[in-house]
Amino acid sequence: MNRLRLNVAGYSLVTTMLVITIFFLLGLTTLTVAIQQARLTTVRVENVESFHEAKTALNEASAELKAELSDEQFLVSHGIFTPSQWDAFLGINEDAPGPDTMAGKLKARYGVNMEDVSYRLYNIPTNSVFLRALDLSKPFTDGHHERTVKRRIFLTNAPSFLKYALGSKETLVLNGGVYVEQGNVYAGRSAYISNAANYVKKGGELTVGPIDAGLPASTNDSIWHIHDKLLFSCTQTSSCWKAGNGAFQMEDGLFDEGWPANAVRPLIQQETDDFIDIDFDRTLKDKLLQAAGLSPLSPETQQSYIERIENDRQPPLDLARELYQEGKLARVETNAETPYEQSINQMPKDKPLWLDAEGEEITLYRDIDVQQNGQNQWLIVNGDLHIEGPMKSTATVRGNLIVFGDLMLTGNLALNASIYVTGKTAIYNSHIDGTDGKGLVLLSKGTLDIARINEFQNPSESPNLKGYFYTDSSATIYAVGSYLYIEGGLFARGNGTLAPDADRSGLVINAFRGRIEPKDGEPGNFIPSSDMQKSRLIIKYNPRVLVEQGTGLPFVNRISLVADRLEVK
Template sequence: MLKSQKGSTLIAVMLVFLVLTTLLLVLLAANIGGAKRTEMRETDITENLDALAAIKEGVAVTQAFITNNSPTLLTSNTTYDSKLKLFMDEENAKNSGYKLKDVTIDHTTLTDGFTRVLNVTSPPYSQLVYVTATPSFLKYALGSRSNLTMNGSPSIQGDIYSRFSLNISNEALYLNNSVLQSKSTYLPVSKHSPEVTSELFIEEGDLQLCTSGNCYSKTANAFEKTAAWRTLSREKLPIDIHTAFSDKYAPRYAQLDAPFADIDIPGTFLEKVRDVGIMLKDFPTAFYDTEEKRNAAKVAHIRDELAKEAPTYTDSKKLENPPASPYILYRGDPNINVSSLTVPEGKWLIIDGDANFEDNGQKALDIKGNILITGNLKLTGNLSFDSVIYVLGQTTIKNADIHCYQNSCTTETIDEDIWKNPAFILMTQGNLDINLVNKFNESTSGINGYLYTASVADVYGVGSLLNVTGGLFSKDNLTINSFRGNAADGTPELKFTEKADIEFSRFKIVNNKRLFFEQEDALPKVKQLSAVPDRLEKDN
């Protein structure tokens, strides 16, 4: 006998309906939650972009104020501080999305001078801006007031500057057994953090680029450019700059925000000698048709004037414990390989002759204090510095490892503790020659400091490995040659193993805008202030 199924069918239908309704509600809830999360993410992104834009605006406004008011601010510290405070108060009252604060006291023990540290904040971001009357070259990882050439694949972290032509090729040049050679490799790398992109400045010229690997032809004892080079005009660089660097590691092309503040080494040398009480006569006012002849006359004048002064020492061994007099005048060509050399704070060691600093083979030679050298300088071996050094002749750095004074750097990276680290700043009137640094050795030599030359400089990271933490700058032409990979001795050419990883660059430079901080009094005085932004920071 058949039974009716009407009741059970209704229950089944209702059960299916309930399941479908539940699933629909779950999907609806998920969509609503997803929409809310998407909205929150979009809000976070928008807020971050707004904060970044505010930081950028705050830094730009600060730089413009400093540039436009530099002559007035430099009249006195009282005027400087009052006008700077008024500027910050007016900006903060505008509620433009950023705040400005003077945090100088948190970062330096200096009480005189014109250096200030301002903090631009727009949560969760902040960025320090150093307002300083120090020379412009301290802003850059790498730069030249003439032509800058980067052959091969140096790794640069920091801003790059060239007044005239910037030449970039993927062919590194080197000298092996007194014979000129070349090796194709990767293009340069511009390393930067996710928040801050390094910038490239070309003031007057264009970018000359060669990516063929056949960029130079050898003639006798020199290399000449081939026809493989092409020109990237400055107008095209905002879009095309990436073609001159490896992969995505390219800087951002930018315009200078202030005139370049250059230095006069002989003039500063004369000023520092006078500051300690040796009253040298003014430079001769005769006419010279070239800057080179004029500078040579200045150097000769300083040497002639110092020759009239009685020396404090003529025995270099006595320099290990110099007296606490306003200055120490050494006459001769000292080979300084004592265990340490300390010049009393605020004083100057003046070497009237050529100087050679070399470790004694047992420990690093630790040098603390500021030094003036009328002749040439040679640095060899394991050295540590907390010094500003002016050299009227040429400087040779040979097989040297130059690190923080007594290994006292708080860290190998540039972080907030860098304020406590000592500085090494070398300025030489003659050529700067860095050579034979750990040749064919896979251990890395380092130079912790700024190197500046008023002449030409050629630096090689092909058969050698070299890291610079600070900066490298030339008033004349500066040429960097670097291979990316491993190198071993060979004849007639070196034996290379190329590596794609950018960390295998054999020449690396990391700019550190903070190293100068405790050395303001010893640096050249310039007639304009600059506002130099540090890296962008994000609160955790």
């Protein structure tokens, strides 16, 4: 009996020890897992902190550089008069930038590296322009790997309007479902939005769309810079506007201050940077003089350049005629048997070309090549110009143009060009794409009118209009039956002139979000959509469209900074 009791007690002891061991192992395992999780959490926290530290350093470096450039007398106060002096100030193209250069300062203060990619990536002629593309970067630790956070910035003495996806220095009117896929919006005075969509029938009848066209929208990182946040909205569809007296007229009593309560509101704030404007005529004279070989950077031609560009009594057309008489422009000889395109393409391109139509209209139907050694040369046209591409193929235009008159673009066109127009510009029934990996920068002194582009086509995944479109006056854009996916931007400075078919000065956009079924060549059936990518006008701001045009861009006497998106590699 005692032996049985001893055996039971022995079994109990063994069982107890086994249970204790199991619990000990479980506790040890739990402790080990907890320690490992704590270590992983610590590593993750350190990785996140490392990334945010690098990101913050990059933002602070960009902000310091931007502040440095904000001085209105920046170039003069730093003694920068040539591109080589500009590079020396930045400290780029040096293995070890000095401590007094911007690259040296940003490296010492923030650990940020600065690399010049101007020529390597964009073929920018850095010996003759101030435009620079720079990569700011800083490494950070991600687990056992070292990664890099990077932001590409563009330093340019270009005017402010080139920073925005769309905008106006005066009034901005956005009717319907325009979508800003990338980039910021600017309104120098006030902005108006509505869910209406106006369009003009082929017979000229002004028509307000009968159905909710959607409200303007943008991505979360898009900033709407509106003066004093003066934004007004109307959601009464066909009552927001009325058509009469040859123009669409705003029903002011139906526009309430602020964004509609039931709509997604973008980030709206006052622009803190000064708006750097351009003088269109002065800019045009600058292009004429530099195209003719007279540069402010050359000691031999500097004085002549300054005297001529400062002569306010001489309009640009008179300057062009004078340069031709001096032999600095080559006249394009034409006759009834030879097409203009053939004459232009066969001409040597060692000088700018002067095509004098004496104020009459010239129509170009075929490819135009105004390049020398792969660089855009200038074609100067005295008269109205119509570039009419074919409907079943594409006409290619390479080279920069100055048009002393009106410009019309129609048909299928592929352009690598900067175009300056002293009159009005109209783009109708057209598909405009880039060529050679580049696009179009178009600047018009007169009004800009874009309509009937890719009519009744359904939205696609890729842009169908590559370029930046600016007018010194006002502009009206129609995308109801049309479909425009613009890679670049739209800006109407506004000068008091009313936009085409509108009662406001500035930029007026009419867009529908959804599908349109035609009836007798006009919008017949409206099928709305809540999908932003179904908008019939999408703006995707891309600063590369601007950088690619190099010397064709308008320039001012100040340097500004345009930042691209943050990248992690």
